[in-house]
Amino acid sequence: MFDLDSYLARIALPSRVTVDAEGLARLQRAHRLAIPFENLDVRLGRPIAIDSASVFAKLVGARRGGYCFEQNRLLLDVLAAHGFAARPLLARVWLRATDVPPTTHTFSLVHIDGQDWIADAGFGGSYSPPMPLVDGAEASGPDGARFRLARDVQHGWMLLRDGHPGNTDGRSAGEGWEPQYSFTTDRVWDADLAMGNHWTSTYEESRFRLANIVSIILPRGFATLTGRHYRRCVGQEVTEGTITDPRVYRMRMSLMFGIDLTADETATLFAE
Known part of the structure; x- marks a missing residue:
């Protein structure tokens, strides 16, 4: 059974959120403030499991981070x-x-009081x-960035x-409206997620195979280590x-991102 209390402790929320748009926003933000985005297991040659038990054990139990297929599996649970x-x-x-990209990102469609919302912890x-999910809808992030949803013909x-x-x-590429990602609301099956995760973690030209990538949101900003x-x-x-x-690399991982690496893991990642 999913251990909600352990998850809430992991993201420093004292109690469950309300099942509404405000609660969803509060939950997603606390998640992103606490759990870093990272691909270090890919770089260490480890397989990425995206079943619920494995994701919970890694992101909550082991207090690690993960990338979208892990983060948003946890959020769905x-x-x-x-x-x-x-x-x-x-x-x-x-x-x-530079060309039409593959479907390598996953997030959640949430239905609240007759309205669909998008939520993304990964x-x-x-x-964001x-x-x-309304054409022209806009929202502002805690760092001041603005986001807009628009219908796209293709x-x-x-x-x-x-x-x-x-x-x-x-x-x-700079300030101004930039496309972040496109999507449809078509039904996504476990096999689709498995395929996207496999490509992202194993394809030689995937950005997650090419560099160590770690990030976390801050109350009014963003921190990255690439x-x-x-x-x-x-600001x-x-x-x-x-x-x-x-x-210093190992200390930065721990103090800023909450990722405690072993000496051997640090040596491997730092040498890349």
């Missing part, structure tokens, strides 16, 4: 435990894309709050972002640099 009606969707990520590139729906590029994982390059953005203030010492 949390939503179900609260009594929300939700199901997974798949998306194409357009940031820095997009490592930035933070839950939004009603791809169904498009989520766009307008905000400081420092509050992203580096793929933003390879050895560290950047922290709060308009950006701090960044390159880590040259594996001891």
